[in-house]
Amino acid sequence: MENRNDQNKAPWWQPGLMLFGRLSSWIIGPVLVGVIVGKWLDKKYGTDPWLFLICVGAAFLLSMVGIVRDAMKEMKRIEEQEKKSKLQNPNIKSQPEADPPRAEKPKSK
Numbered sequence: 001m002e003n004r005n006d007q008n009k010a011p012w013w014q015p016g017l018m019l020f021g022r023l024s025s026w027i028i029g030p031v032l033v034g035v036i037v038g039k040w041l042d043k044k045y046g047t048d049p050w051l052f053l054i055c056v057g058a059a060f061l062l063s064m065v066g067i068v069r070d071a072m073k074e075m076k077r078i079e080e081q082e083k084k085s086k087l088q089n090p091n092i093k094s095q096p097e098a099d100p101p102r103a104e105k106p107k108s109k
Contacts, residue, residue, distance in 0.1 A: 019074055026066040034059025 038055030042048045 002066045002080065019070075022070055023067055026063050026070065027044040030066070 034055040034057075035052070038052030041051040041055065045051065
């Protein structure tokens with residue numbers, strides 16, 4: 001029974017590495033496709049460099065949308081996980097509290 005629990009637990013670094021991979025693929029994938037398709041279209045229609053620039057620009061916009069969407073999903077997942085941990089153990093604080101305000105010293109004349 002304990003072996004199953006040990007197998008389901010991922011190393012502490014694995015979620016961060018997976019997020020890095022997903023976000024990196026949003027940069028590499030669309031831009032690489034945009035470069036290849038743009039060069040091909042420019043050769044086919046003789047519009048050098050306009051279709052290339054349009055394809056790369058569209059790929060960049062697609063990359064930004066994908067990165068923001070994945071980042072927002074990850075932030076929501078972290079917030080939900082934090083709420084669950086608070087419900088399980090309400091004594092744990094998620095963020096450190098700010099320093100209490102300091103009393104001002106009276107001004108001497």
